[in-house]
Amino acid sequence: MKIVNNVLISAENTEAREITIPDGVVAISRAAFRDLHFLVKVNIPDSVLSIGDYAFSYCRNLAEVVMSERLEKIGKGVFRGCDELEEIYLPGGIESIGADAFSFCKKLKQTCLPNGLTVVSQGLFEGCRSLTQVEIPDSVVMLEDGAFKECVSLPDIYLPAEIVKIGDYAFANCHSLSAINLPESLVIIGRYAFQNCRQIPYFDLPECLTTIGRWAFAYCKSLKEITIPAGIKRIRNHTFLYCEQLETINIPDSVTSIGNSAFAYCLKLTSITLPEGVTYIGEGAFSNCKSLTVKVIPEAVDEIGDYAFSECSSLSAIILPRQVSFIGEGLFRNCENLLTVSLPERTLRIGKWAFFDCISLTACKLPDSVAEIGDHAFENCRNLHFLTIPGSVRRIGRYAMSGCENMTYVNLGEGIREIDDYAFQNCSRLSKASLPSSLTKKGKFIFQGCAELN
Secondary structure, eight states, rough: EEEEEEEEOOOOOOSSSSSEEOOTTEEEEEETTTOOOOOOEEOTTTTOEEETTTTTTTTTTEEEEEOTOOOOOOOOOTTTTOTOBOOOOTTTTHHHHTTTTTTOTTTEEEEEETTTTTTEEETTTOOTTOOOOOOTTOOOEEOOTTTTOOOOOOOOEEEOOOEEEETTTTTTTTTTTEOOOOOOTOOOOTTTTTTTOOOOOOOOOOOOOEEOOOTTTTOOOTTOOOEEEEEEEEOOTTTTTTTOOOEEEEEETTOOOEEEETTTOOTTTTOOOOTTOEEEEOOOTTOOOOTTOOOOTTTTTTTTTTTTTOOOOOOOOOOOTTTTEEEETTTTTOOOOOOOOOOTTTTTEEETTTTTOOOOBOOOOOOOOOOEEEETTTTTOTOOOOOEEOOTEEEEETTTTTEEEEEEEEETTTTTOOOOOOTTTOOOTTOOEOOOOOOOOTTTTTTTTOTTTT
16 A cells, blocks of 8 residues: 555555555545455544545445544545445544445445534435435435435435425435425425436425426326425426326415426326416426316416427317417317317417317317418317408418318408418318418418318
8 A cells, every 4th residue: 555644545456355454544545446346345444534535436346344433524436336335334423425425336225324414415325226224314404416316225215304405316216215204494406306206105395495496206106296385486397297196286376387398297187276377388388188177277377388288188178368379389289179269369370280189179269360370280170160260360381271071161361361282181071162362372282182162
């Protein structure tokens, strides 16, 4: 071993199975024993006060560590990738443990963090796939990013009463985690914090909570019910994505926006009451909510993102608020039970695929404000019997009404300028359509397959 001024600089015997560090050494320097694949056991004397970053990292066969009782500091990644390490004793005098210190110790089963520790550092136990028990002292106030990420065997965990923040990815992919307490002091839940925690049926979110990061509960496939506390103003992107068992969610009046795909693929969510103060519903917010029957959207909403209600197969009727001016792309795509929809009087554009495959839709009144009907907008609306298209419309897109096989009559208002290719293709029962004199562009095959058109 190379020792300078009581600091162990490096181990020179690369094939030793057991190493005893000489008494008197006060510190082990950075990467001193890194990649010693033959090392099985190390004895660290009580004279050692600190272990430098990555000191024993990737010692693949290291199974036993006799720790210094006077140890104060463990650096970053010290035991990272020590595959055979099953258990480690941490003395009570340790004041700090660096990021990733025990990450990817695949056989580590249990440990007890020392009293006095205030932070569970970034990635501390990330990838510890065998970890089943860990004790966190009451002194801890923060779990940093990825602290327990991919601890796939961890069944439960108790968090101290003073924790204020759970960082990004803190418990992401903890597949076996079925129970966790969230202390009343908690203010922030980070991004992806509980993503893919498949076994947790319920989270009791504390009233002090002000921030829930995006993807925080995504893929929590056993989650059945949740109440959002009053301090939350935004439900961020993908927060509850693929919570397939979620049946009930209570949203407080403080919430003003619903992010992209916030509740997408919540297959059992039957109804939801949106607060009157909500002004924004993001792209795909409720897409593939197969059981959702919501009918009224708050009047304050002035923007609804593309595909927000696509694939909501139980949705039968909906009233859109007056402030909405754009019916986004694929907004109600494949809402197969949608019978009626009330469009706002100020609607300017109906996006492409907006009502594609709404096979039960029987009527849709287009207000005089509409200037464009996008490509495929009403394609395959098989039960749409008639449609009046006002003269305010400047363009009817490609395949816009294609496959509306029960449509018998379409009234094309004077002022329409463009009808694009295949617009009314295969409207097999269409018997009457009058082209306006204002038409400047007529696409090809716009009435192809309209056998009854006379």
